[in-house]
Amino acid sequence: MNTRIAYIAANTFREAVRDRVLYNLIAFALLLSGAAILVGQISIEIEKLVVINLGLTAVSLFGVVIAIFIGIGLVSKEIDKRTLYTVLSRPVRRWEFIIGKFFGLAGTLVVNTFFMAIGVFVALLYVAHKLIRADALILVALYFIILEFVIVCSLALLFSSFSSPLLSAIFSFSLFVIGSFGEDLRNFAGMAHGVSRWLAMGAAYLVPNLSPFNVISSIAHEQPVAGQLVLHNTLYALFYAIMVLSAAILIFEYRDLK
């Protein structure tokens, strides 16, 4: 990686850590341990199912919230506070800044997810008293969640490059919600006719299709994940993020920093 990108990414990560973003882990730990103790008392045989469902959903939601709330300020905050002036007056190209910021945020989320994953496995061990081979499937679900974060980070960064933090938050969160029902949107587009079919089809392919990334329920039921889906999701997330980041760079490259 270009060293300037690495330095910008490292600074973004350090900023997130020092701004106590990782404190969310405490809330996550409390939620998970509370849930594990509670389901252990009220449910029979489905404790594991509940812990996996609840744990992975919490990992996903906590991460998305962090991705959006940090991502929306990555560029706009730097412009407002004018910290960007002293960075861009150095031999740093604008695209390097955007990519560095992206990797910094994505890195923060990977570290955050790593600690949450440990929490999920500890909670699982608490309720099931042992880990079995099928539990390794949880790692696939976590991988998909990280891919989802990559997409959400790129979207938040795109909106941050031209819009205010509030609007960026609204746009990013809306796209995440719509994207979570991406499969339904595509099915609706397939059923529509005429102009509405083309509009719905355009919208369905423009917004991220996050449905295939949600395998939490099937993994909780110990159903295997096809290798093809892993490949498809990986390529889709990379392609989508690259496209969105390219748009962010294109906008930022020609923006006056007033």
Add this chain to the structure above:
Amino acid sequence: MAAIEILGLEKTYMVGFWRKRPKRALSPLQLTVEDGEIFGFLGPNGAGKTTTLKLLMGLVFPTAGSARILDHEWNDPSVKAQIGFLPEQPYFYDHLTAHELLEYYGQLSGVPAKQRRQRVEQVLQQVGLRDVQGVQLRKFSKGMLQRVGIGQAILHDPKLVFFDEPMSGLDPMGRREVRDLMEQLKHEGKTVFFSTHILSDAETLCDRVAIIHKGELRGVGAVEDLTSSVQGKVEVIWQGTLVPASIKALGAECHATGDRVRVIIAENQQDAVIDILRRERQRLIAVTPVRTSLEAYFVEKLRRAETTAGSPT
């Protein structure tokens, strides 16, 4: 060799939400700054000083024109390793300490690791922040942030330094230190381009100055040339507390402070006043021709610009 050549650089912003209308921030600007000089860019608030600096730093894009910095196109990224920039009222990553911030900027400027460590220590000492190098910037005062800003601008030993209002927020000692620093940079053969509206700083420091007002260049030249025009008046100072009636009768402008009297008279009255003082047995201290101050020149230029703008066409 010219350190900076500004070739008709111009900036018009589109303002308004629905109905965009053009607002000119900088009229085509032609300016050359020679290598090794301290150049002052003067103008009242909103004159276009910061816009010019932002254009040169590539933070905003010109509507027309171009510039050359250290013999490179102004938007050539490689030239940025050789320039330092202090923005107006700087704000930095407040989660970092002064040491970490300088280290980070050193990394971005491509300063090798070994040299960087040494340079960070040296600059912290130079800007007087060595004792607080481990404190996060969120706990710094405005003046301390200004010092950090100056530190990051000179950290990578640039050939050319741009300072936007460098004295802003500094106490008298701080201002003095920045003046000394600028002189030191000049002695090291570096070029300093700084914007200010504090004219005394410019008068003390600058080899040449340019005056900008409402986005237009109003004058440029060496400080001595701009301030050398004799007004045909003489300042006479002597020890005493009273002004003889015969001097008052000449229509002199009199000021008495402590045990000194200072009068300003027409040049042709100089001998008469000296004769009166001899007769009155007063102790003469100084007789000097009154020259235009940079402030007077500046005010005159702006007044003339206002008159031209306000006169019917």
